[in-house]
Amino acid sequence: MEDSRLAYRVRTAEVADALALRDAIGSSLAHPDHQGRRESYRGAAARGDILVLERYDRPAHDWQLAGFVECHMRVDDNLSIRDIGTAGDEPQTGVVRYLLDQAFNSFRPAGAQVKIRRDARDWSEIFQAIPGFYLEGEEYRRPHYWAIWRWDRQHAREAERQSPSTTNQQPQRLRPRPPSPPAGGPGSGSSIPGRDTPGPPQRGPRPGGPGRDGGTRPGGPGGPVGNARPRPGGSPRRPNPAKWSP
Numbered sequence: 001m002e003d004s005r006l007a008y009r010v011r012t013a014e015v016a017d018a019l020a021l022r023d024a025i026g027s028s029l030a031h032p033d034h035q036g037r038r039e040s041y042r043g044a045a046a047r048g049d050i051l052v053l054e055r056y057d058r059p060a061h062d063w064q065l066a067g068f069v070e071c072h073m074r075v076d077d078n079l080s081i082r083d084i085g086t087a088g089d090e091p092q093t094g095v096v097r098y099l100l101d102q103a104f105n106s107f108r109p110a111g112a113q114v115k116i117r118r119d120a121r122d123w124s125e126i127f128q129a130i131p132g133f134y135l136e137g138e139e140y141r142r143p144h145y146w147a148i149w150r151w152d153r154q155h156a157r158e159a160e161r162q163s164p165s166t167t168n169q170q171p172q173r174l175r176p177r178p179p180s181p182p183a184g185g186p187g188s189g190s191s192i193p194g195r196d197t198p199g200p201p202q203r204g205p206r207p208g209g210p211g212r213d214g215g216t217r218p219g220g221p222g223g224p225v226g227n228a229r230p231r232p233g234g235s236p237r238r239p240n241p242a243k244w245s246p
Helices: 015-024 042-047 093-107 121-128 153-174
Strands: 008-012 025-028 050-057 062-073 078-087 111-117 133-141 144-152
Touching: 008 093, 015 025, 015 042, 015 050, 015 062, 025 062, 050 093, 062 093, 078 093, 093 121, 111 121, 111 133, 121 133, 121 144, 144 153
Parallel strands: 078 111
Antiparallel strands: 008 050, 025 078, 050 062, 062 078, 111 144, 133 144
16 A cells, blocks of 8 residues: 555544644535534544545655545444545545445445435435435434435345446437438338338339339329339230239
8 A cells, every 4th residue: 555656545544644634625524515624533533433545646756635534333233424525625526435435345334324414415416326325314403404314235236236227228318310311312201111221212113013012102202103104005004903902
């Protein structure tokens, strides 16, 4: 983890990180409206409840804080997510997801719970998009309402089973439609079932009457309405009623 070629690293926060966390974190789950900041990270860091994500700044040759997650494993094997923060004024979705993955991989909980202020839409959307999290209920802690989000393995498995069907349907919606024949050209106004692309231009009626093609075919706007052609030196051939009667 100390290799400088790594772009990111995750480690357990120490008490000495408390001041750097307070200076670097601009958006947190506990204070989503930027009206106040957390008083101190010292107590949680001393208990080992904070994981910090650092990125390596190559020009400065130094590690800088990108975010943190504070969580506690309870005796019932449920992970209590108490706070999450990222650098910058708005929560960084990628940083939050990465920190949660690291926390879940470290503790392997049977379930998890996080409380989000009801008016913190950005944070609610992040957890709503994570498979396995669902809204369990609400509680009131003056002066705000808090939404209770819970995660368990059953909901995570159900989300995984539903995701492949959504992925398979996507190419069908994005499949381009075949181009239509040009208006007024050969074969316009007619459709050919079972063909995805327009075929070659129709050559018009064959000699011998309409029987071979099962009836008349339009030849475009202003084209002939039948396949009968005049015979040289005589009247047009008439179909045999006995042969083509249904």
